[in-house]
Amino acid sequence: MSKQDKSNVLSICKKMLICCLFLYMCTIIFLNNSNLLSTSQTRTSSKIVAQTNISHLVFGLLGNERAWHHRKHYVEAWWRPNVTRGHIFLDVPPRGDLLPWSLNSPPYRISDDIRKLVKETNHVDPRVLRMVHGIMEVVRQAHEGVRWVILGDDDTIFFVDNMVDILAQYDHTKYYYFGGHSEFILSNYWYSFNQGFGGAGIMLSYPLAREFAHNVMSCLKRYAHLKSSDRTTMVCVADLGVNLTPLQGIHQIDLRGDISGFLSYHPKSLLTSLHHYDTVDPIFPSMTRAQAGFHLQKAARYDQSRMLQQTICHHRSKSWTFSVSWGYSAHIYEKIMPRSWIQRPIVTFRTWQTSPRLPQYMFDVRGPSWNPCEAPRVFFFKSVEKTQRGEIVTTYTRGWPRGIGACLSSGNFSAEYVSDIYIDKCECCDVIHEEGSIRADIKYRECKINELIA
Structure with missing residues (x-):
């Protein structure tokens, strides 16, 4: 083979090598893009899976x-x-x-x-x-x-x-x-x-x-x-x-009688169920069990996520403490009370079965008190509405007269004349109340640092 022929063959080989390298690079790029596309499609398809409803x-x-x-x-x-x-x-x-x-x-x-x-x-x-x-x-x-x-x-x-x-x-x-x-x-x-x-x-x-x-x-x-x-x-x-x-x-509600004390101090967790509805008193005064069930669902239709969850706030100018179980009840204490004490349910209920053994319950409790500074004035859910600004306002009306006088240890600011509480929709809130008014308004908001301790 002449030098010219060898040169031509070498030139052809170089060109073929370059073409092969070019095709190889194209193949790599194409496969990478395919993988990216496949991954993207997989991610997209996973997003298509509907949220549980x-x-x-x-x-x-x-x-x-x-x-x-x-x-x-x-x-x-x-x-x-x-x-x-x-x-x-x-x-x-x-x-x-x-x-x-x-x-x-x-x-x-x-x-x-x-x-x-x-x-x-x-x-x-x-x-x-x-x-x-x-x-x-x-x-x-x-x-x-x-x-x-x-x-x-x-x-x-x-x-x-x-x-x-x-x-x-x-x-x-x-x-x-x-x-x-x-x-x-x-x-x-x-x-x-x-x-x-x-x-x-x-x-x-x-x-x-x-x-x-x-x-x-x-x-x-x-x-x-x-x-x-x-x-x-x-x-x-x-x-x-x-x-x-x-x-x-x-x-499960393995309790008997009046469970308002239990329901009024619900932790900040989503309410899922209330069992043994037949074996407890109607949860709202002056209602049958069936009526009370429908009444509770009125608030639930507006916002289930807040149902019964307890919020505690203080009206310091009058030394009042409010405890609100959203959609169910509101309590006024005529004294600034520690949150740790207010969070414990009042024993208004009885045990599921009679037993001398202690403890009886799976949660902390406190006994009812006749001390006017420790016994709350009790209000129950009355109505709910949405305002033009989109706020959900719940109204609570007095359940019964407390009948034990006012708390005198913190300024003699009695809540006896308050008959209705209006609450709009976390642990802290502002109380708006004019002297002598039968109405108190509570507006929820985020806590400030200096409010975390009563």
Whole structure:
């Protein structure tokens, strides 16, 4: 081969090498762009996943036909026809004044044949079997798009928007078991400190509920000796590798009598449920239980996120302390009181069962006082409205005369003549009150540094 030919071949090789390098670089750039595009598309698609909303929740309420005649009003106070999803499961078909079935109630289903299930599992308690097996029946009725399964009783008031806000913080594709403890410490001791008390509501992510349903019969056979549905549910879930995540706003209400002292000192956590509505006094004076349930939901329709949450503020010119349970009550103390003391509920209620053991409750309490400087003047929620400026204003009216005189230790500024309190919508607030006026206005705002200590 001549030198000229060799030169031509070398030139051609160089050109081919350059072309190969060029094609290689183009390929690298193209693949990188494809990966970036793929990553971008993945991120975009993940953003498309809808935030958890009310349509992603399905309720399974356990009831019986006899009690539903009056308990339906409790459920209808919070149920939203054609919005809330789920069913009330009755023991027998509805009769009498339950027909035709109310459109304001959840649609009903009849529980599976318990006698057949008892025979199959040898379970010692048909009621327990029905409640636990009911979880499978709820899952069986669930439709596409369900992320969370809510189980509860028909004597419970639920706050669905708050449930949605809580559950939206969690990955519904994972296993979660949410519930609440009993307020009565012995109930937790007798059953378990690790169980969710089901009447107040337990919340299962759909994958966990589906797995529970798949294993429910074997679990009922395995624990056929247990006489508590909540404990059975707990151990069945635990056998799937999941433990309880307790939530503060789920209230079993294992209390008796007047629970206004408990409701008026609610911590700053989202209110989720109030159970045992049948076994306590009506929560508003001069109302039936059904009326009180609807009345409480009036405020909830405007802002569930603040329901019952306690706010404490001071009117220092008159040495008054205000404690507000938003949407429920307001208390005036005729003395500047420490927040740490005001945050403890007043024992207006009785224990769930008589017991000489102490302590009785799962929370700090203080006894009622006849000292006019320590006993509050009590006001209850009356009405709510939204102003033209978009502010939500709640009104509270006096519940009853206190009848023990005024507090004289801090200037003799009596609140006896105040009959109404107006509150617009955090822990601190300004009190506007003119001398002799029957009205006091409270405006919430952020705390200042020098206000954090009373």
